[in-house]
Amino acid sequence: MRIGMVSATYDAAVINGAVRMVTLYKTYLEELGHEVTIFTLGEASETDEATRVIRSPGLRLGHYGYYLGMSYTREAQALLAGMDIVHCHHLLMSVEMAHRYARCPIIYTNHTRYDLYTGAYTPLPQPAADAIMRQVWPEFTDLADVVIAPSEGMRQVMVDFGVRARTVIIENGIDLEPFLHPRQPRTKADFGLPETARLLLYVGRLAAEKDVVALIRQFVVARGLLPELQLALIGQGPQEAELKRLVAEQQLGDCVHFRGVVAYDEVGDWLAAADAFVTASTSEVHPLTVIEAMAAGKPIAAVRSPGIADTVESGVTGYLADTPDGLDAAIVALLADPARARAMGEAARAVSLRFDIRRTVARTVELYEELLAERPDLSRDQEHGRWSRRTEKWGALLDQLADIIRPADEADAARDRPGTR
Template sequence: MQIGMVTACYLPVVNGVTRMIELYKKYLTAAGHEVTVFTVGEPDEVSDEPDVIRTAGIAVGDTGYYLTIRYNRLARAKMREMDIIHCHHLLMSAEMARRYGRCPIVYTNHTRYDLYTGSHIPLPQAAADAVMRQLWPDLTDNCDVVITPSASVQDVMRAFGVRRPIEVIPNGIELTTFARPGSPHSKQDLGLPDDAIVFTYVGRLSVEKNLDRLVTQFALARDVDRRLHLLIIGGGPQAASLARMISEHDLQDSIHLHGQVHHDKIGNLLTAADAFVTASVTEVHPLTVIEALAAGLPVAAVASPGISDTVIPGRNGLLARQVSGLSAAIVALASQPERLAAMSAAAREDSRQYDIRRTVAQTLALYERLRSERPDLERRKEKILWRWQDRQPLVEQLARLLRPQD
């Protein structure tokens, strides 16, 4: 089968989406399929990885994302040869696949666009929701089936009016990388005391991850238990401001910024930790949480879609109802070593359902079904209009939401 992975960004950009595409490509190729990645990048960017076609685009700041209005000639021609196209972004992905593809199109929703819109654009959440109630259904109409990695986000997408069939296929990881890392680290390797209770966060350092709240909640927990340490692994636009915040609160001795680490090395670092913590409420089905479970780390987090599908309170972690309760969850895990050990064993056991081989098998079954049913033949008869006059109701609603109150 010729499979196209269409994405708004790809390696060397590091995030959960590019990691999933990398894994899909690896395991689908090993199963005998031909996988081509279609993406956008620098005009002179050349990929060392085979079967990656980059169309030149305009950089969106330093985000790693690029914009283009059309794919290059090679990408357009190659996309017409695909048996299945699998899109991984709502913008710069699904519409391109519909325009150039001649086969069924699958779209995986990796992002809480409703929450990201409010985080990254100065809009009230009500205005961001209005935007997504229009865009989410319209843009997913470019596809035949939507995949969501968690059932709770399936509910969110339905609430926002997505019309296409939605199937739940959980994200997967290479379990061995985290369950049995090649070079495990100890607390001493990281310069931490033997009696330290180490919580770790792994991920992008950006505003939607709620890292300022994480630092605040950890500081409250450490006031209760001075053995607590927080290891933050990752890079991103908030790295400098986070370092300043840690310094201003005199937390340099207990919160450690480890910086960006190659993905293959993260499992080694997790062996020095006792638990995982995140304050993010914008997740879909976070790979870093799954990786923590595979490493035997109970998770302290906030109950929210995506997280609640993965973390089972009292079994493999603890969930706070609000971010303000995260400090209590941290203290509760740190103060009960026997319970922590039991949760660690449960975390390893629960992670087995997220084996990437299982994810790929489920996705392949969907591909085969779509190749047989060919819903794209009916979809291609539909006319999708993208004229400003068709967006007048959205514009009027935004105007009402953004108008200053009298």
């Protein structure tokens, strides 16, 4: 089967949920004998040809790693038109491109809470961002023949925003092995901590939508009851400097530790040293970092939200707070009793087995085969592969989104230039 994976960005070294899923899909689909080509935007890489990555020019959006482009190259258009199945992994710069050029069934997996990201990364108030997404989400998902939601909670969010396309639930998967059996497990000493410390670990972007500020503030409250608590943050992002200033201002340098980025194949090693995994984010769809922590045998302290609530059973594999302000209580309940925390970690490890990437890929291949047998794309009102250029409607919508995003990007660029603050 010739499978096209369409993504707005692709860098296999990036710790990003959608990119990691594309990489995992590609690896395990190829193991099954399928031919996988990745279609994306951006500057060509030296490894692209060997790894079947086809890039078309695009305008880089700030430091987010995403690109804006209005068309594919002729080479990409021709290759995309020859795919048997096209699987899209971003809403913008992905589904519309596939619909424009492909002549086969199109699948779209929704990896992102676009409503929350739009509110976090644009100057719009959340109600205005929601209004835009009530237009964009249904219109763009209508261009796919089927939509995959990684969790029931995410499916309901899309329904609430008006998505009407056929939707199936296929949970995200991971390669369990590096987390079940880390190659070089770290200890607390590697964090510069005594073994008596109670270590909370966060892995992910240091960005507004992850609510890391709330995580740090709730950690401080919990530490008032459990003085041995320590917090380590693995990752980077646009909020990193702000978070480091907050830690310095609050004199938390002895208990909040920034480890920066680690290679993805080493994340399991670092998780081995932690007593629990913690996050305050409510923007997750079906968080890979939480699944990875569970596979590493770590209980979870988090905020109840779509995706996380589908993954973590409060009181069994961790504790979920109803709001970010309650995360301190979840942390204390989890780590006040070390034996209970270890038991929850073992329960989390057992639950994680259902998220084996092989199961996810097998279920997805079944969906591919179903679509190839039924060919719903041939009975669409809007046929795939019939758009030779942007229509006024889509062009205006994409231009509007680009104009909304650009001011934040320009501000980021100005702030990062030498001599500016």
